[in-house]
Amino acid sequence: MEGSKLHRERSPFYLVLALLLQGRGSTFTINCSGFDHYGVDPSILNPVFERKAFRPVTDISVPTRVNISFTMSAILDVDEQLQLLSSFLWLEMVWDNPFISWNPEECKGIAKFSIAAKNLWLPDIFIVESIDVDKTPKDLKAYVSNEGRIEYNEPMKVTSVCNLDIFYFPFDQQNCTLTFRSFVYTAEHLVLGMEKEVWELTDVSREIVQAYGEWELLSIKKATPKMSVGPNLYDQIAFYVSVRRRPSLYIINLLMPSSFLVAIDAISFYLPAESENRAPFKITLLLGYNVFLLMMNDLLPTNGTSLISVYFAVCLSLMVVSLLETVFITYMLYLATTQPPPMPRWLQALLLHCTRPRRCCPTAPRKGNKDLGLVPTHLPDLKEPAELVGTVPGPREAGSNGCPESVRAQHEREAQKQHLIELWVQFSLMMDTLLFCLYLLLLASSIITVIVLWNT
Structure with a gap:
């Protein structure tokens, strides 16, 4: 019985072996x-x-x-x-x-x-x-x-x-x-x-x-x-x-529009700082850039961090910084024309140093100062407040003209205030130019860094 059972169990194996060896x-x-x-x-x-x-x-x-x-x-x-x-x-x-x-x-x-x-x-x-x-x-x-x-x-x-x-x-x-x-x-x-x-x-x-x-x-x-x-x-x-x-699809639909908006934001610095149109223009650009990112979000990868997302974040940050700079300069011009604070001597010396001829720092007030009722001045060397007012009539001139002494003092105060306003306006314009240069430097360094990373 055991032998027949073993034979039945091995019979499939012998059949397969026979087919293989055939x-x-x-x-x-x-x-x-x-x-x-x-x-x-x-x-x-x-x-x-x-x-x-x-x-x-x-x-x-x-x-x-x-x-x-x-x-x-x-x-x-x-x-x-x-x-x-x-x-x-x-x-x-x-x-x-x-x-x-x-x-x-x-x-x-x-x-x-x-x-x-x-x-x-x-x-x-x-x-x-x-x-x-x-x-x-x-x-x-x-x-x-x-x-x-x-x-x-x-x-x-x-x-x-x-x-x-x-x-x-x-x-x-x-x-x-x-x-x-x-x-x-x-x-x-x-x-x-x-x-x-x-x-x-x-x-x-x-x-x-x-x-x-x-x-x-x-x-x-x-x-x-x-x-x-x-x-x-x-x-x-x-x-x-x-x-x-x-990459042609993404260059045309992503990189070029973003670059155009950032370039327009940089060019908007050439709008007069005292103009009321610069800040609204930058706000409009900022809103347009956010709408652009929302519309193009489907073209961006959703997993992980890509370099183009970092690039868009940098561009958005630069536009926000540009808007903050405009708000800062506008506030400084407002203070200069309404309630100008006393200017420290070191700041006067720095401003005079930068406004001398053949210097790199911009000094000349813009034509928009006429809208504020400001008269450009060449800013002579300032040592004492009394020396700032060269056009105020002296005591003999006042007596000959029949002007009372109180009128002469009022003219001196107005002249000093006018000159102080001009100093703060020039300082605000100089800060606007300086911050614009820093903005361009930061923008160029960011773009060059991204391009170098893309080429590696």
Whole structure:
């Protein structure tokens, strides 16, 4: 009883072993009587079709070599938020079936024909990084040559995990990996090779991908690392795909409008500081820039921090600083024309030093001072307040003109106040020019820094 039970348990094993060892050391020669001008008689390949569940080898200890290559025909999408690369590949696999052979001269010159791939043994090659369900079309065909070489082409849409770095958006370059290996067969039973050279894959794929799309293919490189899963060792081929974004869309829709608004904000400093139009103009620009950022938000990556987001934040900050500078200068001019405080001697000396001829600091009051009722002055050397009023009549002149002494004192006070107003106005205009220069320096340094980072 125990012997019969053991025999029944081992009978499937003997059946599989018999199928594997069938034809050991020899090939199955196809009878040419099945070839005619109308095609090939399917019945002549029945012995081959019956072996499709087993790896086609005459010696089970010899691994099957599968040469693979692919053509990247399209880069469909790069999802920065989910860190995914969607592409379309044409995968080509080539291997030998030692049980298929015929003589083309005896078989009406037929050296190659196609049959349904479902009737043949197919290697279970998959992409390790792929996370999508296999959507390969069914009922694909495979070419079989008279030497037993089988060529199988498989179109596939691949959604693979990729470590995307968006810091340099929209001038970013992404490097993704596509690793091909068998799901079941270890390195003892299946080894992978290359059907074409890597430069051939790169050239063909680059020509196709460059035809359309947001991304362009830069290069494809390969490596052949072994993968160990527990006690098993798998053979695999890793392709490193480098792609670059075409930035023209983002330059036109993002960078150019932002640069124009910032340039207009800088030019608005040439509006007279005492004018009432400068502050409202800058507020309008600031509101317009915020509306621009809200409208273009869909074009910006939502995951991580990109350099273009930093650039927009810097531009917005500079426009706010520009508005604050205008508010500060306007407030200083208001104080100078209504309630001018006494000016310290060191500030008078500094102002006189900067207002001397052949100096770099701007000194001349603007024409807008006439609107305030101010009379430009050349600011002579000031030592004492009494010396500031050179046009006030003296005691003898006042007596000869019949002016009372109180009128003379009032003229002196008005002259001193007028001169003090002129000093504060000139100081405010000088501060406006100085802050404008600092603004331009900060703007230029920020833009140059961003450009240098984008080029690295």
